C-alpha cells in the first residue's frame with residue numbers, strides 16, 4: 001500500500017494580488033487552416049542575450065486576460081523543491097548550465113539537445129495558453145516554445161513507439177523534495193504518440209518573452225493545455241519513445257485520483273472536490289471550467305475510440 005504525507009495540493013491556497021494584462025484582440029485568424037499560419041511572414045526578433053522574441057501564433061488566443069507575470073512565477077507546483085506554492089525561492093538553486101535533454105528509446109536518431117540547439121533548430125513561436133491545475137486554479141501564460149512534433153520529426157519515430165515518456169530532472173543536491181522518499185521520484189509523465197503529435201502539444205523554453213524561470217520548469221518543460229497541469233513535466237531531462245504506457249508520478253501515488261489521461265472535464269469531479277469551476281490566479285475570480293479546457297475543437301477527435309478508458313481527471 002502506498003501512503004504519503006499531506007500534499008501541497010491540499011494546502012489552502014494563498015490569495016494573490018490582482019495584476020493582469022488584458023488582451024484587446026480576439027483571435028484574428030481563428031480557424032486558420034494550418035497551425036503556425038499566423039506566424040508566417042512575421043519577423044522573429046532576438047534579445048540582447050540571444051533569447052528569441054518570436055511572433056505570437058494567434059491561432060491559440062485564449063479569450064482571457066493574461067495572468068500577471070508575478071503571479072505565474074510566485075505561485076507554483078514543483079514538488080522537487082517542496083510542497084508549498086512559494087518554491088520560487090529554493091528553485092533558484094536549479095543549475096541551468098549545462099543542461100541537455102536526452103531524446104531516446106524507439107527513435108532513429110537518439111540524441112541530446114542543449115537548449116541552444118533547440119533554439120537554433122526548432123520552429124520557435126509564442127503561444128498564449130490556459131493552464132488549469134487539478135487543484136482548481138488556473139492561469140493564462142504567453143509561452144515561448146515549439147511543437148513537440150518538430151522534435152519528434154528531428155529524431156525520427158520508429159514504428160513500435162506508442163507512447164512518449166517524459167522524465168524530469170532529479171538533482172538531490174538542490175532539490176530538497178527528493179528527500180521525501182515516499183514519493184516515486186523522478187517525476188514522470190506520459191502521453192500517447194497521437195496526443196504528442198497533436199498541434200497543441202508544446203515544449204516550452206520561455207514565458208513572458210524571457211527564458212523560463214526555474215520555478216516554471218526551466219530550461220524546458222512540457223504543456224498540453226487540454227489536460228490538468230500535472231501532466232506538464234517541468235525541467236525535462238529525458239524524453240523517450242516507448243511501446244508501453246508509462247506510469248506517471250501522481251498515478252503511481254494515487255491512481256484513483258490522478259489518471260493517465262487527465263483530460264479536463266468540469267462534469268467529472270475529483271474524488272475530493274468539484275472540477276466545475278476554477279479560481280483565476282491574480283484576480284481571484286471564479287469562472288466555469290470548460291470541457292478540454294476549451295480546446296475541444298483541437299483535441300476532441302483524439303478520444304473518439306477511447307470511450308472505455310478513464311479519460312477524465
Ligand code: MTE
Pocket residue numbers: 072075076077078079080131132133134168169187215216217228229230231232233234235
Ligand atoms: N513537474 C515537476 N517536475 N514537478 C512537479 O511537482 N507539478 C505539476 C506540473 N509539473 C510538477 C511538475 C503541476 S501539479 C502543475 S499544476 C504545473 O506543473 C504547474 O506549473 P506552474 O507552476 O508553472 O504553473
